[in-house]
Amino acid sequence: MTPTPNPAAAPKADLLNLTRSELEAFVVEDLRQPRFRADQLWHWLWSRGVHSFAEMTNLSKDLKAKLATRADIIWPEVDVVRTSRDGTIKLLLRLADGERIETVLIPMGEHYTQCLSTQVGCAMACTFCSTGELGLTRNMTMGEILGQVMVGRAHLAQVGLPTVRNLVFMGMGEPLMNLTELLRSLETLGSAEGISIASRRSTVSSVGIPAALKILGDSGLAVPAISLHAPTQELRERLMPKAARVPLPELMASLDAYPIRPRERVTYEYIMLGGVNDSIAHAKQLVRLLGQRRCKVNLIGYNPPPPQAGVTPPYRAPEQADVLAFEEYLRSKRITTFLRRSMGQDIAAACGQLKLLAGETVGDNRDGNGD
Ligand code: SF4
Known part of the structure; x- marks a missing residue:
């Protein structure tokens, strides 16, 4: 029987x-x-x-x-909440298997933008990034990726703050190295009667992997923001050795083929490292690379790890005058350029700083101010 x-x-x-x-x-x-x-x-x-x-x-x-x-129904557990002087909130989350990741809620006027992690750690080892030092532990599932949004929204509601309207896949990990779960997440985000965050409100930040960019483009689910950070192949190899295995001409060709709507542009992220890639000579090289392309450039000043991280920073922050001169030069060449204000720097929530710090343990600083 x-x-x-x-x-x-x-x-x-x-x-x-x-x-x-x-x-x-x-x-x-x-x-x-x-x-x-x-x-x-x-x-x-x-x-x-x-x-x-x-x-x-x-x-x-x-x-x-x-x-x-x-x-x-498994939501990530909130281990630690840190709030910056500028209102940025970093949540340290524990996944069901005990792995920990971070998500960041950034105030943007009347709403919040949430920065999501897609991997536990990251394999790309970009030289300016704290997450890269961790190495890759594993990919996150769709439930874990979107669980960050549920927890983030619940936290904001609990403390009486406006909700999340925009998402950036810019936290721990390289989203395009976890393409299947990324696409499932984007599809679920846009579904009616769900979280309902339209694809134009989701930005996928990537070092640029042409085969994965082709699939993302064909899906029509998001526009990429490319972590460029250097105007030449040679400098990119120094700053992002693994990402630069894709030669710059090949990366740019794949972005030229990316299907964007008439009013959309590909965003290029450029982290300014003092004395390394922040001169006018570099700005001229960047104009040569991007000048004829439909694009916008986000300039981000490098954030050295906070002192409690106990590490010697590999780079120094750029001089403000150099940042402004760089921005001015790009604008003079009609490249739409934004100087991104670094948010959450005092709580290690800013770009390149996401890493579980030594002092961040369960119950530490819950609902407290990180400074
Ligand atoms: S910058 Fe992004 S891709 Fe590079 S190591 Fe950090 S998390 Fe990974």
């Missing part, structure tokens, strides 16, 4: 890790429920931000009991 399968013995489904169509399949095929139950669940999970079946008031008692034995 064939033994009857015991559903309770099957691994539980992680509901935040299912796309809309996967959730429908789970509800219809595994739970033997009508399709509209998937719509109700989706709404509770992503729009209402509920993470207990008991709170799902329009589900029957039987269905809630069944869900409790067959599925989980």
Whole structure:
């Protein structure tokens, strides 16, 4: 006689890790429920931000009991909250397997922009980046990537602040090295009755991997921001040796082919390292590279790691006069240029600083001010 399968013995489904169509399949095929139950669940999970079946008031008692034995809703746990003098909030999160990552909430007038991590650590080892020193531990799942948004929104609501409107995939990790989960996340973000953050409000920051850029472009789900940081192949090899394995001409050709809408432009991120890439000669080289392209440039002053990190910074911050002269030169050549204000520097939440600091332990500085 064939033994009857015991559903309770099957691994539980992680509901935040299912796309809309996967959730429908789970509800219809595994739970033997009508399709509209998937719509109700989706709404509770992503729009209402509920993470207990008991709170799902329009589900029957039987269905809630069944869900409790067959599925989980796993949000990352908040280990540490740090708030900067400028209002930037860094959340240190613990994933289900104990790995820790960071997400940053950046105030932008009437709303927040959230910076999301996509990997635990990073394999790219860019020389100016604290995350790169960690090496790569593993990719994050869609549930973990979007779990950051749920936790971020809940935190802002709890402390009475406006919600997240824009997302930047610019935290720990190289998003295009985790392409499958990135695409699943972007698809879920835009789905109706969910988090509903339109693709034009999501920016994927990458060192630039042509094959992955082609897939991202074909998906139409996001516009990239390229971590360029050097105007020549030679300097890029020094600053970003792994990323520069893709020769600059090949990277630029793949970006020229990226499908962008008429009013969109590819963003180039340029971290200014004192005495390394911040001279007018470098600005001239950058104009030669980008001058004929539909682009905008974000200039970011290098943030040395804070003293509590206990490391000697590999670079120094640029002089303000050099930054302004660089910006002025690009603008004089009609390149749209923004000087990005460095947010959250005092709590190591600024660009290139995301790394679990020695002092950041469970319960440390919860809801406190990081300075
Ligand atoms: S800058 Fe980005 S890609 Fe480079 S090491 Fe840091 S996290 Fe990785």
